Amino acid sequence: xxxxxxxxxxxxxxxxxxxxxxxxxxxxxxxxxxxxxxxxxxxxxxxxxxxxxxxxxxxxxxxxxxxxxxxxxxxxxxxxxxxxxxxxxxxxxxxxxxxxxxxxxxxxxxxxxxxxxxxxxxxxxxxxxxxxxxxxxxxxxxxxxxxxxxxxxxxxxxxxxxxxxxxxxxxxxxxxxxxxxxxxxxxxx
Amino acid sequence: xxxxxxxxxxxxxxxxxxxxxxxxxxxxxxxxxxxxxxxxxxxxxxxxxxxxxxxxxxxxxxxxxxxxxxxxxxxxxxxxxxxxxxxxxxxxxxxxxxxxxxxxxxxxxxxxxxxxxxxxxxxxxxxxxxxxxxxxxxxxxxxxxxxxxxxxxxxxxxxxxxxxxxxxxxxxxxxxxxxxxxxxxxxxxxxxxxxxxxxxxxxxxxxxxxxxxxxxxxxxxxxxxxxx
Numbered sequence: 064x065x066x067x068x069x070x071x072x073x074x075x076x077x078x079x080x081x082x083x084x085x086x087x088x089x090x091x092x093x094x095x096x097x098x099x100x101x102x103x104x105x106x107x108x109x110x111x112x113x114x115x116x117x118x119x120x121x122x123x124x125x126x127x128x129x130x131x132x133x134x135x136x137x138x139x140x141x142x143x144x145x146x147x148x149x150x151x152x153x154x155x156x157x158x159x160x161x162x163x164x165x166x167x168x169x170x171x172x173x174x175x176x177x178x179x180x181x182x183x184x185x186x187x188x189x190x191x192x193x194x195x196x197x198x199x200x201x202x203x204x205x206x207x208x209x210x211x212x213x214x215x216x217x218x219x220x221x222x223x224x225x226x227x228x229x230x231x232x233x234x235x236x237x238x239x240x241x242x243x244x245x246x247x248x249x250x251x252x
Numbered sequence: 253x254x255x256x257x258x259x260x261x262x263x264x265x266x267x268x269x270x271x272x273x274x275x276x277x278x279x280x281x282x283x284x285x286x287x288x289x290x291x292x293x294x295x296x297x298x299x300x301x302x303x304x305x306x307x308x309x310x311x312x313x314x315x316x317x318x319x320x321x322x323x324x325x326x327x328x329x330x331x332x333x334x335x336x337x338x339x340x341x342x343x344x345x346x347x348x349x350x351x352x353x354x355x356x357x358x359x360x361x362x363x364x365x366x367x368x369x370x371x372x373x374x375x376x377x378x379x380x381x382x383x384x385x386x387x388x389x390x391x392x393x394x395x396x397x398x399x400x401x402x403x404x405x406x407x408x409x410x411x412x413x414x415x416x417x418x419x420x421x422x423x424x425x426x427x428x429x430x431x432x433x434x435x436x437x438x439x440x441x442x443x444x445x446x447x448x449x450x451x452x453x454x455x456x457x458x459x460x461x462x463x464x465x466x467x468x469x470x471x472x473x474x475x476x477x478x479x480x
Contacts, residue, residue, distance in 0.1 A: 122421065123415060123422040123423075123446065123448070124386060124387075124422050124446060126419070169451070171323075171384060172323075172326055173323040173384065178420040197324075198380070202323070234451070236380035236451055236454050237379075237380060237409075238380060
């Protein structure tokens with residue numbers, strides 16, 4: 064069977080470092096894993112994501128984006144990913160709920176009331192050729208106004224503990240010129 | 253103070269163009285305010301004394317504009333004019349919060365306003381700046397107002413968009429107002445007053461003075477405020 068996680072992250076010392084990073088008492092406990100998938104797998108997943116059946120969703124006071132079911136990608140239901148995350152987060156991960164999205168010019172998602180603000184978000188970012196000035200950053204903000212921002216990156220996984228933070232996706236502006244920001248957004252409750 | 257007394261006040265005569273102080277005009281504005289859709293509003297061109305408004309614009313050059321950014325907006329804004337050390341801005345706030353101006357606004361809108369209770373500041377939108385759809389509902393706000401201090405073309409972006417709602421959910425754009433120097437735009441703040449400032453698409457500055465006129469605050473008015 065083909066391995067989907069970059070072998071470098073599965074080494075014992077890497078796992079220990081990631082466990083340590085996860086347990087650090089940060090304001091926004093998170094881990095950012097660049098090159099999470101081997102390049103061949105990433106390119107294959109990237110291609111599959113782009114041909115998903117995306118449907119536009121809009122409610123002007125809340126959001127505007129394109130959304131697709133992500134189950135056919137077999138990323139969030141991948142046993143190897145579950146085992147990897149279980150080791151890093153030191154808890155049994157059996158299930159990740161998630162969807163695929165893309166954000167292009169004029170898209171956004173404001174802070175919405177969420178049921179489970181203590182979940183762990185698992186984000187797979189497969190955005191190519193993106194600049195911070197385009198907007199579209201994924202932002203987590205706490206009640207004191209402190210925030211952490213994730214701009215578009217290719218082949219990157221973000222694991223972040225919500226801890227009652229608010230989440231939003233910045234408006235994508237006209238500088239993005241036809242580009243799309245692809246994200247798989249999943250959650251462990 | 254009634255509308256006749258308000259119209260005879262020096263402040264009003266100095267600041268509002270004569271055309272807008274005529275009895276018949278006021279009666280017409282009153283009708284148009286109520287009948288305009290998607291929610292009661294007016295867009296009045298060449299409203300203020302132009303010379304005085306240009307001085308206000310000049311005085312804004314001395315003001316500090318601070319970056320404002322959240323999930324809903326990105327633009328720059330001054331502090332409330334009440335804290336300004338510039339005489340023209342303090343005087344402008346005094347005029348907007350004066351009894352005579354509030355009586356004038358009450359006459360047009362039919363909304364009871366609270367004496368001297370206003371918020372007023374200036375905003376600057378540049379390329380890529382925006383304000384996403386929202387209803388402006390917050391404690392005591394009765395009328396939202398904007399005074400445009402720059403000219404934009406429709407293709408420049410930066411238009412004020414008014415949304416048609418179904419229930420209290422914004423559905424589609426119904427009206428777009430392109431900023432023109434010395435236009436005075438105001439609308440009734442309700443749970444249906446969804447509007448946005450469209451992203452500015454060019455390297456032009458969109459400068460406005462804006463704020464809210466306040467009235468009595470009833471908690472029930474805000475029941476549907478951002479409950480998500």
